[in-house]
Amino acid sequence: MNFAKGVDLTLHEGTPILSFEGVTVAFKSPGHSADRPVLSRLKLTVDEGEFICLLGPSGCGKTTLLNCVAGFQPYEGNIYYNGARIEKPGKERGVVFQEYALFPWFTVEQNVEFGLRVNGVQASERKERARHYIEMVGLAGFEKHYPGKLSGGMKQRAGLARVLANEPGILLMDEPFAALDEQTREKLQAELLGLWEQQRKTCLFVTHSIQEAVYLADRVIVLQPNPARIALDLRIDLPRLRNRHDERLLQFQSRISDALREGERPYGEHLSVITA
Numbered sequence: 001m002n003f004a005k006g007v008d009l010t011l012h013e014g015t016p017i018l019s020f021e022g023v024t025v026a027f028k029s030p031g032h033s034a035d036r037p038v039l040s041r042l043k044l045t046v047d048e049g050e051f052i053c054l055l056g057p058s059g060c061g062k063t064t065l066l067n068c069v070a071g072f073q074p075y076e077g078n079i080y081y082n083g084a085r086i087e088k089p090g091k092e093r094g095v096v097f098q099e100y101a102l103f104p105w106f107t108v109e110q111n112v113e114f115g116l117r118v119n120g121v122q123a124s125e126r127k128e129r130a131r132h133y134i135e136m137v138g139l140a141g142f143e144k145h146y147p148g149k150l151s152g153g154m155k156q157r158a159g160l161a162r163v164l165a166n167e168p169g170i171l172l173m174d175e176p177f178a179a180l181d182e183q184t185r186e187k188l189q190a191e192l193l194g195l196w197e198q199q200r201k202t203c204l205f206v207t208h209s210i211q212e213a214v215y216l217a218d219r220v221i222v223l224q225p226n227p228a229r230i231a232l233d234l235r236i237d238l239p240r241l242r243n244r245h246d247e248r249l250l251q252f253q254s255r256i257s258d259a260l261r262e263g264e265r266p267y268g269e270h271l272s273v274i275t276a
């Protein structure tokens, strides 16, 4: 796999690709007659090629937001991807889950080919694309292995290859490395940036780790709950690959940590919305 050592990957096109306009999602809440809003009139714009990390306390609505973009979650308001309102799932929006989402009875190769088969891609192209993406994520030689024989990191590589093979324009990643040990997680973070350098796909990446967010993102967005609001929208304007001990990275971490703590104050004590 290609690594992006020393290359400035911070620049992006600056063209909006994804926009949220007044997005509201409310769920039934036990014991309450009215639905409880998780997202309320949320506004957000994402530029093409931008790598965004979403952080926020558990239950604040990160997955709900991602699910809306994936087309899994009905919502009020509008979310436009590439000019079209998102109404349902589409192969231009690829989702990478924490739990790998591999079929245990399929080999790596068959898992990677699965989405292509569903989308009617011809056998010869399926084989070629599977080979290409399996190699890209560093799993060449493991094509015939079943997921049960792979480590957590390898499973997530296979999960990534499966999504990349559909050649989506945007990657929606919901805590994809959360289940991995720290060493593997750090390795995959660097590898993901290597892939991102090659492909420059827009990424929306949910994480609970401040360190992961500042290492990966162009922009870190901190959400606060009830309903989700953007408490911080912070641009991490440092070249990649970043040194995890860089003083500037630590300063970004402490701003994010402050924004997360802000939500722990009793209602009414909040400062106004902070932006970078």
Ligand SMILES: Nc1ncnc2c1ncn2[C@@H]1O[C@H](COP(=O)(O)OP(=O)(O)OP(=O)(O)O)[C@@H](O)[C@H]1O
Pocket: 027, 028, 038, 056, 057, 058, 059, 060, 061, 062, 063, 064, 065
């Ligand atoms: N289908 C649903 N029906 C009812 N409530 C739901 C549903 N999906 C999510 N919720 C509620 O909406 C809120 C936001 O959930 P969501 O999973 O988006 O949060 P999150 O920020 O991703 O949390 P975590 O960090 O723990 O994964 C939670 O209170 C959750 O219980």
